[in-house]
Amino acid sequence: MAGVSAASRRQASAESGGSTNAASRRQSSAASRRAFDERAERALGDPALQQVLRAGQDYVQALSVAARAAPDWPLALDEVARVRGATLARLDRYVEEFASNVEKVGGHVFFAADAAEARRHVVDLAELRGVRLVVKSKSMVTEEIGLNPVLEAAGIEVVETDLGEFIVQLAGERPFHILKPAIHLPLDRIRALFSKAAGRDVGGDAHAMTRYARDTLRDKFFAADMGISGANFGVAATGSVVLVTNEGNGRMVTTLPRTHVVVMGVERLVPTFPDLEAILKVLPRAGVGLRATTYVTALTGPRRAGEADGPEELHVVIVDNGRSRMLGSKYEQVLSCIRCGACLDVCPVYRKIGGHAYDAVYTGPIGAVFSPLLDGLACHAELPFASSLCGACTEVCSARIPLAELIRELREDAVEQGLVAPAWGAGFDGFAAVARRPRLWGALETVALPLLRLMTAVGAPLRGRGPLGAWTRDREFPAPQRGSFRALWARGPARRDGPDDRGGPLGRERGRG
């Protein structure tokens, strides 16, 4: 990772006592912006990655076409939005209900206010039990709280068991996509990673590589003394933790080790199983274009007397880490997200820069909203601007989150917090001052357009220079016509019928009265 990572910026900001100095905030956001540009350009300059990104999106799109064409699809999305909205509206109640039901079935609940508390609690649980090996199933929230490095620092081996996560762990990378963490890595790179870990060539055949992963992971499942999973959802009415997986590793992680730790965001609850059904109808189709997922696992408490398997202990770590701040705010809907990843699969910006350019746990359109809200806008001030506001994310969102609109809202916040270069504000204020004065506007056009016409005729002066330089560097600026439309209209035939036919370019309305 080149440049300033979001994590180090967060730390710096914490060390400086959360300085409210606008200039220093802007400086830090400018540095983070430069780092973003570097990462984006690296992605843009990588032809193999560009190919993978296009093919990846097109593949998922092709799979999703049938699902999205189903007549009941819009209603299914409405239902997800309704369930999520109703849950968030009474989240305090459902959290309490969920926690008390987890405890009733023999589990333990810990509320973590922030990432540090959550990390410390999990490490304490592991150390108290003398845990040496942790197996994990896919969990974005453990990425969010930075759990793995802390466990490793405590001398505990951590093995990701989701195939994609297993690959990015070997690569020493962060998940590229919230649902498909290793989608950016070509087969030969995975072969190299596996071969290095195995100490032998595992071969180039996908089946052989999968066999290697299965064999390796199977040993880890049996040897592990702690399993850590996320939760797709918790069901408040029963205290159940629900996992939606395709590989079966989730079941191994949550049933074989003696201790199972669930780390989940506080918003990831549904009131009842029928509510969950509404989400399960949509999640696999939106996420990977499949009508159903391979495994839906509902875990209710640890192993009971007489049961054949299951962990002896179940710990549920409910992480806030800024989420309650979003509740009740204009960004509340972002908590409706069911992590289907559909917005990443349609985003034209993600299609070009991929996941790592975001330098955030949550990437793509949902990440452009959620990451700044989690870590602070100053840490990710560039992310809301990494969007053309095309609205593809809003259109596809499984929970009907108006993502593009929330991205735009964040831009307003960035301006208000002084995270945007002052020249933009001054420029737009000046623009608005002219826009309020149609006569001045017309007069400026009369002066500027012939000049612009001359410049475009000569060609070179507009290339890559001036305020639009970034645009004209790669595109031809259109040659203006001889005058503005308003000037033309003022000369129009009907205008000549009016009382004042010598009005010049500032003609009043025509065809009225």
Next chain:
Amino acid sequence: MRAEPHAPLPIPTPRAGGATPVRASLMITCLGDALFPRVGVAAVEVLSRLGVAVDFPGGQTCCGQPAYNAGHAAAARSAARAFLQAFAASEYVISISGSCAAMVRDGFPRLFAGRPEQEAAAALAARTFEFSEFLVDVLGVEALPVARRGAATLHHSCHTRRLLGVVEQPERLLGMVEGLEYRPLAHPELCCGFGGTFAVKMARISTAMVDEKVDGVLETGVDLLVGLDMSCLMNIEGRLRRRGHALEVRHLAEVLAAGWRE
């Protein structure tokens, strides 16, 4: 071709279409006013031929969309307020740009929520239409005496497609052009990478996006790219030209005006 980029056309006098002709105001947009008067001329010509009495409220400048989308709400509101006044008396407002129509329909109600202008904004939003949408949905155009030879593709524009829900209307109008073959883009849903200030703030990413759009247009093998939003078309055309392609780029109104047969 009747609509040459540099030759101003005379604006035709609106013809009465019936006992009570539809009256509509042209929303030229700031970009159209300054750089693409020919599109305004073409739109007025087509609307007039369809019997619409077109006027041009001279108080209009910019709807405030660039500032609004960049997060500068106060500046956007200031421009939008003047815009509201300019069109206060209009029966219909017809925009040659889908995103500017979307600014009025989607942006204004947000921008003025809970403010004194809220009602006026809602009322203007209800009267504002994108050009192709107005022709098909309001005027009910089912056939046009328009001809043009060749093959054309269409860039739908994201805000036209997603904020206005205008997708089929331009396709239907293109289908009415005798002799013109319509070849859809393989990825019509992909953004061209303009996005207002995005094209300047994130220029490299924007260029990669417009390159894919240009590739898609060229793959169709057409001789004409048609659009409904001059900002997107300016972006795509600018890249086409820089890459050395002479492919003709037109707003739908220009295609209809130029091919109109009496």
